[in-house]
Amino acid sequence: MRLYPEKLAQHLKAGLAPCYFIYGDEPLLKQEALDLLRHTARGQGFDERLRFDADQGLDWDEIFAASQSLSLFSQRQIIELQLPEKLDKTASERLRELLKQCHPDLLLLITGPKLNQQQQKGAWFTALSNAGPVIPVATPEGPHFARWLSQRLQQNGLQVEAEGVRWLAFAFEGNLLALSGEIEKLVLQNLPQPLTLALLQEQVQPHHQFNPFQLFDPLLEGKVKRGCRILLQLRSEGIDAGMLCHLLARELNALLQMQLGLSAGQSFSQLASELRIWSSRQNLVQSALNRLPLAKLQQLQSMLAAADVAVASFDDDEAWRWLYSICVGFLDGKKMLVAP
Structure with a gap:
């Protein structure tokens, strides 16, 4: 099941799935999706969180041992797993075995990099899709970015004139982390609304960011x-x-x-x-x-x-x-x- 980040909050109203896979190259959206899942899980008694990172090497036996045991202080646990850029045959098989360990007191939060079409046809990706929602996170571009920005401003209680929204989209294209920080600053400043283009240009320093x-x-x-x-x-x-x-x-x-x-x-x-x-x-x-x-x-x-x-x-x-x-x-x- 494919689930986009903006639909995650609505999805969680119906309860937690046993596994979520968040993949892509947009750090802000990935972090916010993880934070929302962690917060929801804590509210449902998932008090223990274990994290395994591919950058430090994956000890699959340790992951399996963790998935099959609970501490004295928690009856429910979260296992977070960061996947590497590429999964070899062994890692693919072990991941599919891990997904079979899911039970009501275990929540798997799995993250990964941006995937190409071939990777999304792999057996391990299919297994993740069957185990729970897969959430692609990518930097919105063009008209999608303007719409995302408008929604973001509204969620933070900010009214911005149309030309101001267009300028912000231009000024922060490709850099959602910087944009999020500037929106937080604007909220704290308690400026008169609706925010005009002239006011935004006075208060905000542009932070474009692109990759080649x-x-x-x-x-x-x-x-x-x-x-x-x-x-x-x-x-x-x-x-x-x-x-x-x-x-x-x-x-x-x-x-x-x-x-x-x-x-x-x-x-x-x-x-x-x-x-x-x-x-x-x-x-x-x-x-x-x-x-x-x-x-x-x-x-x-x-x-x-x-x-x-x-x-x-x-x-x-x-x-x-x-x-x-x-x-x-x-x-x-x-x-x-x-x-x-």
Whole structure:
């Protein structure tokens, strides 16, 4: 059963499931889901909590021993288990064995990293889905982020004008932890409401945060303004231009191979399978291929080669100018006439 974080509180009104799996790369939403589950469990007599972390090595025998015993001071216990980035065959089998140990006085709270489509098809993930709710936590983006932010403000008793909400979404995109802290500060300041854009800009310091992988999806969609904004923010956060060149090269190479394959009569689904393009990204890739002919992709690849030369020559400004031009080039199929 898939359960999204915003629905967790409503779900818990009907009682606790024996097991929850929270996975993803958004630290705030993951921590809040865990805190809510712990609080609910404590209210139902789960007074003992044991924690096992993959970063410190997983002793499965110790976990099994804990799941089968109760202390003198508690009749109900929580076992928290942080899974590693990848589960080998042995870990997958032991996890599935552990799930069979569930009983009314044991609550399993299992957390893990962001999972790709292949991992979500694994036997261990299926077993977790059957044992209880699986809760994906990801940073909301675009319109989803604006809606999430509006709900968050309302939950904290804050009324904010529409343009103020849009500015906050821009100022804190990709950094929910910082945003949560600023909302708490605004509540404590007891400012006159509704909060205006001018007041927010006076009181709040922007804290954008992106990772390099967030750059590519907007470019594939042709949303170059957003892509360029993310690129500039990545530079301000100290991301290395050479890293972006490497990641962009991988994306462009895949697009080139697909465009060549389509020209040779291969099907999109066949090419996507050969190049291991996740199903969740295939619509984005298809959009880029419809917009960018082979000649344009080859030009972008040549521009990327120039960016690589600038990186190798330690000309950081030149490299970033090329990267910016490449982002703009994802707009349409027209050949670019102006180079940095």
